[in-house]
Amino acid sequence: MLKNFLSLIFLFLIFSSYSQVNIMGKPGYMVTPSAAWIDGKSLGISHSYFPKKYSKTILNHSYTSEDGNNLSFYNIRFDLTSYINVNLNIIRSSNADNKIGIGERHLDLRIRVLKEKKYQPSVVIGLTAPGSVAPYLAHDYIVFTKNIKTSVGVFNISGGYGTPFVVLLNKERSGQFDLFYFERKDDQFDNSFLSGGFGGISYFPMDFLGFMLEHDTVNVNSGILIKIKDQIYLQSYLVNASRIAFTIAMNFSLDLSPKALRKYEKSLD
Amino acid sequence: MRSLWISVILFLLVAIVQAQELTKRLYQAGFENVLVKESEDGLKIFLEHREFRSPFHSMKYAGLLLNQQFVDNSKNIIWIPLLHNQPIGSFTAQEYKFREPNDSELQFFKENNKPWKNYRWNFKIRPRIKSRFGFYTDPFETKLNIILDSRVYLARGLSMQTGISFPITNNLDNQDLKPRLAPSMLHYFAQPANSHFLGLSAGTFYDDRYGVDLEYRYDDLNSPWSFGFATGLTGFYWLYAGGSYTEPLDDLYATADVELRLPIENISLKLTAGQFLAKDKGLRADLIKQFGIVDVGLHASYTDIGNTIGFQFATPLFPGKIYRSRKLELRTTEEFRYEYSYNNAEPVARSFKLGMPRLSDLLRQYNAAYIRF
Numbered sequence: 001m002l003k004n005f006l007s008l009i010f011l012f013l014i015f016s017s018y019s020q021v022n023i024m025g026k027p028g029y030m031v032t033p034s035a036a037w038i039d040g041k042s043l044g045i046s047h048s049y050f051p052k053k054y055s056k057t058i059l060n061h062s063y064t065s066e067d068g069n070n071l072s073f074y075n076i077r078f079d080l081t082s083y084i085n086v087n088l089n090i091i092r093s094s095n096a097d098n099k100i101g102i103g104e105r106h107l108d109l110r111i112r113v114l115k116e117k118k119y120q121p122s123v124v125i126g127l128t129a130p131g132s133v134a135p136y137l138a139h140d141y142i143v144f145t146k147n148i149k150t151s152v153g154v155f156n157i158s159g160g161y162g163t164p165f166v167v168l169l170n171k172e173r174s175g176q177f178d179l180f181y182f183e184r185k186d187d188q189f190d191n192s193f194l195s196g197g198f199g200g201i202s203y204f205p206m207d208f209l210g211f212m213l214e215h216d217t218v219n220v221n222s223g224i225l226i227k228i229k230d231q232i233y234l235q236s237y238l239v240n241a242s243r244i245a246f247t248i249a250m251n252f253s254l255d256l257s258p259k260a261l262r263k264y265e266k267s268l269d
Numbered sequence: 270m271r272s273l274w275i276s277v278i279l280f281l282l283v284a285i286v287q288a289q290e291l292t293k294r295l296y297q298a299g300f301e302n303v304l305v306k307e308s309e310d311g312l313k314i315f316l317e318h319r320e321f322r323s324p325f326h327s328m329k330y331a332g333l334l335l336n337q338q339f340v341d342n343s344k345n346i347i348w349i350p351l352l353h354n355q356p357i358g359s360f361t362a363q364e365y366k367f368r369e370p371n372d373s374e375l376q377f378f379k380e381n382n383k384p385w386k387n388y389r390w391n392f393k394i395r396p397r398i399k400s401r402f403g404f405y406t407d408p409f410e411t412k413l414n415i416i417l418d419s420r421v422y423l424a425r426g427l428s429m430q431t432g433i434s435f436p437i438t439n440n441l442d443n444q445d446l447k448p449r450l451a452p453s454m455l456h457y458f459a460q461p462a463n464s465h466f467l468g469l470s471a472g473t474f475y476d477d478r479y480g481v482d483l484e485y486r487y488d489d490l491n492s493p494w495s496f497g498f499a500t501g502l503t504g505f506y507w508l509y510a511g512g513s514y515t516e517p518l519d520d521l522y523a524t525a526d527v528e529l530r531l532p533i534e535n536i537s538l539k540l541t542a543g544q545f546l547a548k549d550k551g552l553r554a555d556l557i558k559q560f561g562i563v564d565v566g567l568h569a570s571y572t573d574i575g576n577t578i579g580f581q582f583a584t585p586l587f588p589g590k591i592y593r594s595r596k597l598e599l600r601t602t603e604e605f606r607y608e609y610s611y612n613n614a615e616p617v618a619r620s621f622k623l624g625m626p627r628l629s630d631l632l633r634q635y636n637a638a639y640i641r642f
Contacts (some may be wrong), residue, residue, distance in 0.1 A: 079558070080567075081533055081536065082534065085566075099498070105402070107611075129578055132633050195273045254561065256561050257326055258320065258321050258326050258589060259330075259587070260298070260321075260590060261330045261333075264334070265333065269331065
């Protein structure tokens, strides 16, 4: 009994120590999100670079060049509660400055509906706030994740489904409650970002090293991850086995005391 | 009989010396206006620590500081944190049980409060950032000022804030980069009756406003509910090298709000309705999460001008205290607040910042359930 309990705690420690994020700063692989949760670190900051060649599968707007644009992602995540987190993203295109300004900005929520247990996967629902300039980047999805510990390392497996519909704000509002309407991403925007089934798997042979493979509904991507001191994550990917993308991510705790108090508490120990 | 008298006198002397030492120790650690009142229910300690946003940290810090030196002190300690030179209520040191101030405490405070003598000359450094993102030719338009200012207590609850604003960069508008007078105001804060709070400000504020502002709030700190109203009559103003530009004092705002502390993980929900700045009528909903020293919030507004969503955060700035002596203190601000809305060009449900935290943001830190968390 005690042994079981200890091994459960040990498993939990392992789960919580892999805070791998996707290019949009959410726990996940490269493009796809997972249902993993970064416990105890309420603030996450990350930056990603995505190559031109495949950028149209993510961002395809009227201003996008014929052969795509390099994309830069700037992401902030914070935990509203232990089961809801909020993400803010800015996505800049390499040619964007004079045509679209700063680029796409949006805000989205992740809600954990099930927590991972011994046989039960964790389940997360993601919802994007409508009203951004590039609404086809909205990702409304459900995803499950299960960690499996073996003698050669930990496997982390996820699968999910993203809706092909997008919620649009009715700009010409007539004072009524007709605030929203729906469109299909592929009809309206010729884009199918995260619409349909997606999935990913990562494998951690060691605590600081991981490998990943995902299907993002269009491309198949692979990657490698290195963890530095439990706080910084360096991730490098191969998009469709031909172009390189990367992410750097950091996670912080927000439940702090003021410096003077912390210092004094330390001096007492 | 005689020896009894001597021991009584000795005991009193020890108590006085202890109280003095205690006051000194707390004052050295940054506390101000430390007043000690011996009473039947225990040792009541009034204190204010302007470097900390949350009174919980003040009380915890003071408790640790005293524990070391007064280990054998078996008396109950009762904290009475002060905000803007006014007692808010009392918290027991053991369980942080909150009680509203009683007459004897208020009387004692009235007699012993020395707003001139018991405070340091407190200088505060804070940045003021205003930005507009996404304009085509210049996507990061930013106006950054560093403000060095000070708040001086003139009388009980009455204070004056003024300072200098140093413009660092500005590609947002055409205001020049010469140092100028920082927002300067006269502020009065009071709790005229228990749980009824009042904040009155007059002068120049942030966000280029000048005028008067009145806030009222009913906040029983033992209850998750609170409500308030705020009103102000302001106009636009600008200072530039060698002059000023002011528009008439004709923008009236008046809003009422209800706030509920949800029973989940320090989240509060606040609904505000009324007329916002620019005579914009509508609704705003705020969801605010309090971490230890950082608050993060999301908001959504639905008004005549349009609708928008956005976020805000409030955090003390590193490193806190920079220099402190007996009469002087230089520190970074205890609260830097930044708010961003999706459509920052249109003034949807816009309000302005006073240059000091709003009443609801201050009192949220004093809620007993949050302190005990």
